[in-house]
Amino acid sequence: MAARNNTPSDISDALRSAGLQVTAQRLAVYRAVRDKPHAMADEISDCVRSELGTVSRQAVYDALNVMSEHELIRRIQPAGSAARFEDRVDNHHHLICRVCQSLVDIDCAIGKAPCLIADDDHGYLIDEAEVIYWGTCPGCQQD
Amino acid sequence: MAARNNTPSDISDALRSAGLQVTAQRLAVYRAVRDKPHAMADEISDCVRSELGTVSRQAVYDALNVMSEHELIRRIQPAGSAARFEDRVDNHHHLICRVCQSLVDIDCAIGKAPCLIADDDHGYLIDEAEVIYWGTCPGCQQD
DNA sequence: AACCAATTCTGGACTGTGTCAAGAATTGCT
DNA sequence: AGCAATTCTTGACACAGTCCAGAATTGGTT
Numbered sequence A, B: 001m002a003a004r005n006n007t008p009s010d011i012s013d014a015l016r017s018a019g020l021q022v023t024a025q026r027l028a029v030y031r032a033v034r035d036k037p038h039a040m041a042d043e044i045s046d047c048v049r050s051e052l053g054t055v056s057r058q059a060v061y062d063a064l065n066v067m068s069e070h071e072l073i074r075r076i077q078p079a080g081s082a083a084r085f086e087d088r089v090d091n092h093h094h095l096i097c098r099v100c101q102s103l104v105d106i107d108c109a110i111g112k113a114p115c116l117i118a119d120d121d122h123g124y125l126i127d128e129a130e131v132i133y134w135g136t137c138p139g140c141q142q143d
Numbered sequence C: 001a002a003c004c005a006a007t008t009c010t011g012g013a014c015t016g017t018g019t020c021a022a023g024a025a026t027t028g029c030t
Numbered sequence D: 001a002g003c004a005a006t007t008c009t010t011g012a013c014a015c016a017g018t019c020c021a022g023a024a025t026t027g028g029t030t
Helices: A008-017 A024-035 A041-052 A057-069 A138-142 B008-017 B024-035 B041-052 B057-069 B138-142
Strands: A074-076 A084-086 A092-097 A103-107 A125-136 B074-076 B084-086 B092-097 B103-107 B125-136
Touching (some): A024 A041, A041 A057, B024 B041, B024 B057, B057 B074
Parallel strands (some): A092 A125, B092 B125
Antiparallel strands (some): A074 A084, A125 B125, B074 B084
């Protein structure tokens, strides 16, 4: 039975090959991030707690931080909102409703990663272009 | 003597035509935003305080919020940082150093406002595409 | 010039997100 | 098994921003 995508052992392997120890808390946090796309830290906490019984806030924050540093998950932090997390780490962007804060994924509008091109880089070494589309979702347009 | 760009009376006019009352606090906040590009709320506070003597935090926040709602100024809120403000309200983007958090303006890479084009809008009514380029500034590249 | 209603400012308490620090527990290697 | 390094727990703390009630200011009216 070959390990399928996102099975526990896959997550363990990913953690190990990133040089991180494998702990129940981290596995549970990763699973929570995968199951609740774009969830915020406290939602992750609740989810993990219902799985493990009890987890400290610090353990959750640590897991989220260390995993996003090692690019196992990705952190999104739109203006006026707490940080959110997702397990997609490929190049894509986000579309957020100004009214209800709902958030959906959007594939890169142009292609692979040409969004990195800036007119004048001011000498900076650019490594990422983050794009957030703001608008009104279908549900909130009816008002 | 024609009023030049950004003279006090211009700011007053802008406030009035947005339907806002003109107060010393708001004028000072606007001037602080103009003079210290990309400053955070507490820097604005300090600056305004040194001009008016004493101002409440609430007055500063209220002025910043109401003026950015009416698009007299623009609020930027990059991940992991408090809100910043600037008086440029035309279409442009930002480039931030991951190390020292320095922030510079970048003109829209493509043109007027075609950044609004998303592959699939999911039914959302998109009104803005916010682009943040992340990288390392010249000074921080030397380490 | 003075008045009045609406708006705005003050001052203080409060919320929510996230971090710091010290000791206990767990992990992974030999 | 045993040991060093890493990670988790608990509780205190820092910071940005908001809420509230009362005082002060603004700008239109008479």
